[in-house]
Each structure stands twice: as C-alpha cells, then as structure tokens.
Amino acid sequence: MTRTVYLFGSAAPPVLEVDGAVGELHRRGWDVCLGLTPTAADWLDDRIGTLEALTGHPVRSAYKRPGAPDVWPRADVILFAPVTFHSLNAWALGLTDRFVVGVVAEAIGKDIPTVAMPCVNAAYARHHRLDRSVAELRDMGVTVLYGEGGFVPNQPGTRHPYPWHLCYDAVDNAHPERASRT
Template sequence: MGVLCVVVCGAGPAVDVGTLVDLARAGGWEVQVVATRSALPFLDVGDLEARTGRPVRSAYGAPGQPRQGSASAASALVVAPATFNFVNKLAAGIADDYALGVVAEAIGMGRPVAVLTWVNQALANRAPFRRAVADLRGEGVTVTVAPADDDRPDAFPWAEALAAIKVGVEFQRPE
C-alpha cells in the first residue's frame, strides 16, 4: 500500500499509538512515525522503532544530511491524536515544528491526510477550532473530531483513524 506516516501529538492516547502502527502494518502499510516534541514523553520510542523498522522522527536533520526516511515521501498521513494546538496551527499555516511541517507539506502536495482529534468539548466549541476544522476539510483533509475522554485515553478510536485514511486515499485533489 505504500508508506503511511503516523503523526502523533502529545495527548493521553499517544501512549497507545503502537495500536495504530500494528493495524496499519497488518493492512499492508509500511509505517513511519513522526512525533511532536510534546508527544515524545508519551512514547516508547524504542518499541515504535522496533515495530516499524524506522526511526521515530521529531526534528529536522542537520544541514547537508540526506533526507533518509523522509516523511514527505509517505503515500498518506494520519495525525492521531491531534491536539487543539496542532489543528489550529496546521489550519493557520504555521509550521514551527517538524511534525507540522511534514503535514503541511503533505497537504500542499495533495497527499491523503486524515486528522483524528483528541480535544475536550470546551475547546471543540471554540470558534477558532471550528474554523480550523472547516478550513482543513476545505483543503481535502479528512478530519474526525473524536470526543476526548480524559478519564479513558485508552478508548481512543485507533481503527477509526486508519479507516479515515482509507477514505482519504480515495480522495482526488481537484485541479
């Protein structure tokens, strides 16, 4: 199926992102994990690297180094869990973090991108967030607003995240 870039943000469900990695690999994807800096404390990086056979990326390489295993070479991207901050920055075109840059570039290249949020109801009610979701959808991004349950982050709908990209794979960017 190609390379699926899984972008993970710093939120409770991130500890279980290996579930998405396993589902994607079982579905025929090669997987590259990209983590925001705030996601790193949630992750078992060694375990994810063993599962994927690739390094977890969270920063740009040094100048002059080849772009080995570049996430921009991915066939499709899933951002899960996506935080309030990540969604708002992405929609506003702010790429001040490696993960944001990877996703922004993929959108601009017309790659299928699915974003599954983990945002509490108070933040999801905010007008800037609603606009950000609408703007991303307007660019062809599949955005699913999953209700955050801070008491049960293990209930994150990982299978839905993978299903969202399957919908996205069928998306053809209008010329």
C-alpha cells in the same frame, strides 16, 4: 507494491497507544513511519527504541538538517492522530515550527492525502478557533474525523476510548484503488 503511511501524534492520551496503531496499520499492509510532537516524544521517550524496532524506521520529532538525506520513504498517506487543539490550530494557521505540523502543512501542497483525528475535550471544543481550523483544513482537502462519524469531545477529566478504527478505515480509503482488503 509497498504503501507508506506517516503516523503522526501529538501529546494527547491516545498517543500512549501508538504501538497498537502501528501494529494495526502493519496488519493492513502499510509501512509505517512514526513522527511525534516534542511533548509526545517526551511522553514516549522510554519506548522510542521499541517503536523504531516496530516500524523499522527512526522515530522523528524534529526537522532534519538542510542537505541531510531523508531517512523515510515518501508518504502515500499521512495520518495525524491524535492531534491536539494546539497542533490542529497551528496547522490550520500555517505555523510550522514543529516537524509534524510542517510536514502536514506541506502535504496539502504536495497533494498527499492526509487524515486527522483530533483529541480535545469539550472545553476546548467550545473555543471558536477549533471549528474554524477544522473547516479550513477540510477546505484544503484534509479528511478531519471530528464530530458525527469521528472523534466526539469528552468532558474535561473524562476519557472515552479513542476511535482508532475510524483512522485505519480512512487511511485505507485515501487511495481506494490501492486499499488493502481487510
């Protein structure tokens, strides 16, 4: 049985490592469909063809036209990583002008297990909206890997390695009865 994960990324530095994330998800038995915010798609523009070959699916960053067929299989799980301050807050507020934010907002109502791991610096983390958005998404059933046991903000201008492994484990555990043995 094929398991499909939608891997969504917004414009934070770890999105530049998305090919490694696709590879690890494949290794764990997932079919991967890649969606990006418009800015993330721009950052990866010269690699879109390679990423499409790697996933076997079109990379999407915009809504399809009404009536157009869907080019992806149905998601079993959605992973939004990295998710920026902007995308996380837009999602919690239901502002769905961007394709990936619209899909994850709708996933809540469709009961599609969704995992998110922010990538924000400590200056953004001081903004009250971030904690509110994280709490609201968690209340809606989203697994948000933030704080202890998840992404911990760094000081502006510094970076630590993005803890992708936490994302992979959370995706595998989203449906324990179907999780691959890793």
